[in-house]
Amino acid sequence: MLSKFQNHIDINLPFLKGKKLLLATSGGIDSMVLVNLCHQSKLDFAVAHCNFQLRGEESDKDETFVKSQIEKLQVPIFIQRFDTKAFAEQNKLSIQVVARNLRYEWFYTLLANNNFDYILTAHHLDDSLETFLINFTRGSGLEGLTGIPEQNDKIVRPLLVFSRNEIEAFAKEDNIIWREDSSNASDKYWRNKLRHDVIPILKELNPSLLSSFENTIGHLKQIQSLAQDATKDLYQKVVNEEENHTLIDLTKLLKHRNHKAYLFEWLQPFGFADWTSVYDLINAQSGKQVLSETHILLKNRDSLLLFPKLHVRGEEVFWIQKEQSEVKVPLKLDFCNVSDISHQSSNVIFVDEDKLQFPLTIRRWQEGDVFQPFGMTGKKKLSKYFKDEKFSLLEKANIWLLCSDDKIVWIVGKRQDERFKITASTTKILKINYTD
Structure with a gap:
């Protein structure tokens, strides 16, 4: 021996x-x-x-x-x-x-x-x-x-x-x-x-x-090697890895007869165990999800989204003082006073600075949050807004709110609040720019 x-x-x-x-x-x-x-x-x-x-x-x-x-x-x-x-x-x-x-x-x-x-x-x-x-x-x-x-x-x-x-x-x-x-x-x-x-x-x-x-083990290892090669090859064609999530294109995946086997190989490392529920997501309605200890698998239209639970909620609150011209965490915002409104986009808002109460805060949304959408007279629950706009669970999880006291100023990158808009009586215009 x-x-x-x-x-x-x-x-x-x-x-x-x-x-x-x-x-x-x-x-x-x-x-x-x-x-x-x-x-x-x-x-x-x-x-x-x-x-x-x-x-x-x-x-x-x-x-x-x-x-x-x-x-x-x-x-x-x-x-x-x-x-x-x-x-x-x-x-x-x-x-x-x-x-x-x-x-x-x-x-x-x-x-x-x-x-x-x-x-x-x-x-x-x-x-x-x-x-x-x-x-x-x-x-x-x-x-x-x-x-x-x-x-x-x-x-x-x-x-x-x-x-x-x-x-x-x-x-x-x-x-x-x-x-x-x-x-x-x-x-x-x-x-x-x-x-x-x-x-x-x-x-x-x-x-x-x-x-x-x-x-037998020798034969199985050879077959495993072949399967890994095929899995890697299809992964490049069907799966897109984004910054905070991975997207599996079901339209492309379902063209392959052994799509369940591919899903198993791709998702098994993330701790999923209830494979019947995972496979059922393929034909489920948008919004259905399966959880592992560390990750969420979400059906979103013609895709499956995989992302860490870490990104689902966050209780952090970030403070912005009046004298600050920029913040870099948790997202990048620039603040500057301007004399008029120009170059408007979904990533830029103009607000009446006198209506703001500093320090401002940046936080995640919570159940029960309401705002007054820009251009509307009534208030609306954020959960209803997300539903109307067809936000996926991942999109909702990654939303940040810019707030003044207990009021929402901006669903950052999405919709401004009517209560802080520029009016004829505005004397200080604050431009806020969000950089993706």
Whole structure:
């Protein structure tokens, strides 16, 4: 196995040689074998061990064991304890999710603070098969059916070409000692049920299961590469990326039979999970939307608009003093006194300065806001104005209001308020210019 490991590094992972590596080490057989292989291969590495304090004395003994074994090798070691259970309860997350998040957050902190180049984990071929089956059972796109990636950003998994049997045989041959995690014997977790109950039956039916699985993964990765090429090509023709949003042209997209597959590939990175609702947006009325944790997907006429939730609302208020001639945040406005009205446009208004109460404010619109549209005698709710003008959710979200006290002076770039217009009695004309 040592020779196979070294050949694998030389041929497939040569970038690891001469780099500073951080090995995630639990004390179990997989990670202790990885430590041994890296040590015999004379790679430059340190070890990181997490004590999640979930198994009481057993967790502490794992920590003591790893520390003693790594010190014998005269290799640097980092140890971190986490109150995992308390963190999970506080954030209402599962223990498994919290442990994973805490672990990798700490690893990346070590990476940054100690100039490590890569994080190595001891995932192997059987782990990849289990991940495949979990994703297959839950329902997954092509990406979820290609197993565990050998490299993901700074995380590298050099044991993915080895089976659990190979790892166990090597550990016995080299007299490597390790700690058994009692939780691995429990059927409480889905992965363990697959490991103990399902995979043994599959291996009984097909003794070459892992070899067949490797071949299948190879084929799926090739198909995935073809799909990615096609997806990127159509993306250039159908999708426009604007400053604050991304627009998907449905008229162009629906010319393609596999339009749902394209949508899945484009939108999956943004955390969408309810794909039935996403696909239903194609034929939905304008204004319908689907949310992920971070983004909004909105149907707007013949398009889908994708934008971060960050752009939906903002409670900031920006103040403008009387002596200011310009503001640059949150948008660019220029103020100057003029003697007459000229060069009017949607981005320029002229107001009676004496009617203004300084400081002026710039803010987002709120439900219940009203104004008196320029040229009209009555007031109108902004929500009604937006509806009449057929504003999309994104357009409404990006609207800024210029206000004097509690009155709206201007829906910036859209409509001026009648109450501040120039009249025959105006003595000070203030020109306000908005630059996109």
